[in-house]
Amino acid sequence: METEQSHYDRTVDIVRNAIPRMSELKIPITPVNYTVWYEYLSDSVPDLTAAMNALLHDANTISGEAIRDLYERYLEDRDDKLQAAKKALAEMVKALMTNLGSADQSFDRYSSELHDIADSLSDDTSAEDLNALMDRALRATNVALTQGVEMKKQLSHLAGEMQHMRAELEREHEAARIDALTGLFNRRVFDEALESLSGESKDDAHTPCLLIIDIDHFKRVNDTYGHQAGDEVLKQVADEIKASVRGRDLVARLGGEEFAVLLRDTPRSGCKAVAEHIRINVRLREAEVMDETLYPIRLKVTLSVGGAYLRSEEPTDAFVARADRALYQAKSDGRDRVKWEGPETPTD
Known part of the structure; x- marks a missing residue:
C-alpha cells in the first residue's frame, strides 16, 4: 500500500x-x-x-x-x-x-x-x-x-x-455567477440575494420589492425569425432592464425569457415607477435583429411584469410566489402591463 x-x-x-x-x-x-x-x-x-x-x-x-x-x-x-x-x-x-x-x-x-x-x-x-x-x-x-x-x-x-x-x-x-448570453446575474445569484433578505422587511419606505418580468409571445420570435433573433431580443431587453436600476438593486435572468429585478434601495413609492419605466422603454425601443436570411428587421417587444413587496417575516419562496401570481395576472389581463400582488400602492 x-x-x-x-x-x-x-x-x-x-x-x-x-x-x-x-x-x-x-x-x-x-x-x-x-x-x-x-x-x-x-x-x-x-x-x-x-x-x-x-x-x-x-x-x-x-x-x-x-x-x-x-x-x-x-x-x-x-x-x-x-x-x-x-x-x-x-x-x-x-x-x-x-x-x-x-x-x-x-x-x-x-x-x-x-x-x-x-x-x-x-x-x-x-x-x-x-x-x-x-x-x-x-x-x-x-x-x-x-x-x-x-x-x-x-x-x-x-x-x-x-x-x-x-x-x-x-x-x-x-x-x-453571470448569464453568458445577456451579461446579467444568473439564477444562482438571484437566489443568494433572496436569502440575504432575511430580516430586511421593514414598516418603512424601503421595503424590498421584487419584479418578475416576462417577454410577451417570445416563442413567436424564435419560431418566426430564428433563435439568433430571439437571442438578440433577450440581450436588448436585458440591457434596457439593467439601465433602469442602480445601487444595490439586482437584475438577473431566471431562464428563458424571464427576468427578475430585486429592488432593495428603491423607495416604495418608486418601485411602481421603475416597473412602468422598464415596460414602456422596452415597448418604445423596438428590437433591431436579423431574420434567418440576415435581413434586418425591427420588432415591437412588450413585457408583462408582476410585482410584490416583501412582508414582515415572509419566507423568500412565498415572496417569489406572490410576484409570480401577479405576473400571471398581467398575462391573463392581456399582457403588456404591470400587476401587483395585493394593493398596487402599499401603505406605510
Whole structure:
C-alpha cells in the first residue's frame, strides 16, 4: 500500500513533469488544462489516459478545444470546475514547498561547509593549506550562488503560474455567477440575494420589492425569425432592464425569457415607477435583429411584469410566489402591463 510519503513524492514528480510537458506543447496552464494533464500523468482515469495517448500519437500538438473535450468527457462529472481548479492550485503549492525544502538543504550544506572551513583555520595554518581552504570556500560559494540563481528561476516560474491560476479561479468564479448570453446575474445569484433578505422587511419606505418580468409571445420570435433573433431580443431587453436600476438593486435572468429585478434601495413609492419605466422603454425601443436570411428587421417587444413587496417575516419562496401570481395576472389581463400582488400602492 502506498505510504503518505511515497504518495507525496509521486505527486511532486507529476507536478514537476506536467508544467514542462505542457509548455513544450504550448498548452496554456489554466486550471482545466492543468487538471487534465495532472490526471493523465497520474494515470488515475484509464479512459482519459487512453484518449490522451491517442491524441499525442496522432498530433504533435493538442488544441485547447481537445483538452476541454477531455475534461468534459472524463472529469467534469466527477469534479466541478471550482474543485478542479483548487486541486490544481494545491499541487502548485506543493511544488513550491518542495523547492523551498530543497533550498533549505542547499543552504544548510553551504553553511556547514563554511563552518568546517572556519574550524580548519588556526594560527599555524600554512599558506598551502590556506589556499586550499580558500578554494573550498570559493567553490562552495559558487555552488550556492548557482543553486540560488536556479532556485530563483524556479520560484519565479511557480509564482507566475500560481498568479495565473489565481486569476483563472477568479474568472471562473465570476463566470459561474453571470448569464453568458445577456451579461446579467444568473439564477444562482438571484437566489443568494433572496436569502440575504432575511430580516430586511421593514414598516418603512424601503421595503424590498421584487419584479418578475416576462417577454410577451417570445416563442413567436424564435419560431418566426430564428433563435439568433430571439437571442438578440433577450440581450436588448436585458440591457434596457439593467439601465433602469442602480445601487444595490439586482437584475438577473431566471431562464428563458424571464427576468427578475430585486429592488432593495428603491423607495416604495418608486418601485411602481421603475416597473412602468422598464415596460414602456422596452415597448418604445423596438428590437433591431436579423431574420434567418440576415435581413434586418425591427420588432415591437412588450413585457408583462408582476410585482410584490416583501412582508414582515415572509419566507423568500412565498415572496417569489406572490410576484409570480401577479405576473400571471398581467398575462391573463392581456399582457403588456404591470400587476401587483395585493394593493398596487402599499401603505406605510
